[in-house]
Amino acid sequence: MKTIAVLGAGQRGQYAYSDYLKKYADQVKIVAVCEIDDYRRSRMKEMHGISEENVFADADAFFAKGKLADALILATMDETHYTYTMKALDLGYDILLEKPISPKKEECIAMVEKANACGRLLMICHVLRYTTFFRKIKEIIDSGKIGDIVSIQHNENVGIYHMAHSFVRGNWRNSDETSSIILQKSCHDLDILTYLVDSKVKSISSVGALAYFNEEHAPKGSAKRCVDCKVDCIFDARKAYLPCIGTWPTTVISNEQSETAVMEALRQGPYGRCVFHCDNNVCDHQATLIEFENGVSATFNLSAFTNQICRTIKIMGTKGMVSGNDVAGEVVYQSFVSNGFEEVKKETYRVAKVAGGHNGGDSGIMEEFIKVLQDKDHDVISSANRSLQSHLMAFAAEESRLQEGKTIYF
Numbered sequence: 514m515k516t517i518a519v520l521g522a523g524q525r526g527q528y529a530y531s532d533y534l535k536k537y538a539d540q541v542k543i544v545a546v547c548e549i550d551d552y553r554r555s556r557m558k559e560m561h562g563i564s565e566e567n568v569f570a571d572a573d574a575f576f577a578k579g580k581l582a583d584a585l586i587l588a589t590m591d592e593t594h595y596t597y598t599m600k601a602l603d604l605g606y607d608i609l610l611e612k613p614i615s616p617k618k619e620e621c622i623a624m625v626e627k628a629n630a631c632g633r634l635l636m637i638c639h640v641l642r643y644t645t646f647f648r649k650i651k652e653i654i655d656s657g658k659i660g661d662i663v664s665i666q667h668n669e670n671v672g673i674y675h676m677a678h679s680f681v682r683g684n685w686r687n688s689d690e691t692s693s694i695i696l697q698k699s700c701h702d703l704d705i706l707t708y709l710v711d712s713k714v715k716s717i718s719s720v721g722a723l724a725y726f727n728e729e730h731a732p733k734g735s736a737k738r739c740v741d742c743k744v745d746c747i748f749d750a751r752k753a754y755l756p757c758i759g760t761w762p763t764t765v766i767s768n769e770q771s772e773t774a775v776m777e778a779l780r781q782g783p784y785g786r787c788v789f790h791c792d793n794n795v796c797d798h799q800a801t802l803i804e805f806e807n808g809v810s811a812t813f814n815l816s817a818f819t820n821q822i823c824r825t826i827k828i829m830g831t832k833g834m835v836s837g838n839d840v841a842g843e844v845v846y847q848s849f850v851s852n853g854f855e856e857v858k859k860e861t862y863r864v865a866k867v868a869g870g871h872n873g874g875d876s877g878i879m880e881e882f883i884k885v886l887q888d889k890d891h892d893v894i895s896s897a898n899r900s901l902q903s904h905l906m907a908f909a910a911e912e913s914r915l916q917e918g919k920t921i922y923f
Contacts, residue, residue: 643877
């Protein structure tokens with residue numbers, strides 16, 4: 514039986530990861546929790562039967578007790594990752610760390626080096642590697658059916674309401690406080706590209722901006738808060754959150770899931786603000802061009818301006834191509850033909866639907882985490898050593914964007 518402590522029991526640390534571990538109660542047990550929110554801390558204590566002496570509201574008090582478990586799930590806000598990871602490594606914890614590793618390049622590198630020096634596991638929550646969708650694409654690539662990869666088109670369709678929730682009103686709205694959107698949101702995508710291409714990066718250039726969610730586009734007569742506004746607007750927080758009581762994203766804004774509690778959160782909290790009158794500065798669209806050392810070129814586009822929250826990809830090789838939509842769960846392989854009259858050979862795969870967030874990636878990474886805790890020789894496909902590449906790509910992309918698309922060489 515392996516024991517686990519949880520530092521940061523919010524949407525990811527508790528609901529995405531800890532709750533899932535209840536399925537494996539015969540193999541792992543959560544024995545300690547540190548969480549500043551009273552409701553979430555109490556819920557963790559009750560759900561996992563954690564003793565009072567191992568329940569903490571303060572990280573300093575948590576670390577002062579020494580090592581309380583074999584492993585640590587670390588899912589606090591981005592800017593705390595470096596300090597908490599270094600302390601946890603000193604205490605001898607194996608760590609599952611929510612992405613990004615850190616908002617700072619030098620800290621990311623130092624954390625990975627420290628884990629290697631300590632001989633401890635530092636596993637990053639790059640969950641896309643564990644989805645049936647991307648595993649199927651990887652299987653087709655590795656089979657040689659499309660030949661050698663030449664180029665990739667990859668899109669992250671953030672979704673207009675997801676953008677408004679997380680990156681305009683929410684925790685990751687301002688890069689001065691947390692991370693750039695290409696690091697915080699899209700290190701997933703940069704990571705999956707390196708996974709599929711299986712090569713280091715040679716160069717990156719990127720352009721993008723905050724085009725729409727600013728005061729310049731505020732409707733005439735709009736109020737600072739939606740509850741005070743008379744303008745009919747698709748971004749009205751009441752439209753965004755009241756119909757979703759009991760599920761994401763409304764569970765983020767209030768622990769109590771009632772109309773009264775949610776309305777109070779909209780009157781008082783950050784999620785009730787007008788999207789055109791917030792303190793956000795992260796991009797709402799960004800386009801990145803990547804050249805890999807093995808000659809593959811890739812374009813990556815993230816955009817807020819979509820209805821569906823999904824990822825779409827097209828991988829073009831010397832013998833054929835593979836494409837797909839992760840939410841639709843469809844992967845299509847096509848072979849090349851000799852002329853415009855020849856029938857194109859297509860193979861369509863409907864990948865298995867798996868319970869859990871990120872189309873099964875959240876549950877997949879937890880299964881992997883359990884395996885590696887039980888077998889130190891298990892090959893971890895989302896180790897910090899592998900995940901660091903995507904972060905360096907994100908830092909380079911943001912550096913390029915801030916320099917009007919200047920090419921950054923590795």
